[in-house]
Amino acid sequence: MLSILQILLMILGVVKFVMIVHIIMSWLINFQVLNIRQPLVSQIWYGLTRLLEPIYAPIRRLLPAMGGLDLAPLVAFLAIYAIEIVIRNNAHLLI
Template identity: 75%
Template sequence: MTSILQILLLILDVAWFIMIAHIIMSWLISFQVLNLGQDLVRQIWYGLNRLLEPIYGPIRRILPDMGTLDLAPLVALLAVYAIRIVLMNNAAMFY
């Protein structure tokens, strides 16, 4: 059962990393450090968007419209971290 806990934690860590990469890339694009005219940048950006939209979409529907400020990634990061805390606090159930 310990391996199930470790696999769940690994999945949460990978999700956390992908979300952080998406957030940093969105900042770099909005500050025009990265250009979506470049093929590699555009492919990575659209890949990350397709990967994370099923997570961000329901959160965006719940949150109020903030204009250009998107709080869905922040809420998703907090949710992943909260799930990780719950799993770690209940790790005794996996032994």
């Protein structure tokens, strides 16, 4: 059982890392540090967007329109962090 919990925590860690990369890339694209017309940047950006859209889409449906401000990544990041806390605090019950 401990192995399953560790694998789950590892997957959540990878998802958090991908989300952080996506958030930083969005900032760099919006401030025109990165150009979306470059093939490598475009492939990475659209790949990360496709990976994270299933996580962000349900959150975006629940959140009210914020006038161009997307809070879905923040809510998803906090939810993943909360899931990690619950798993770590209750791991001793499952072992």
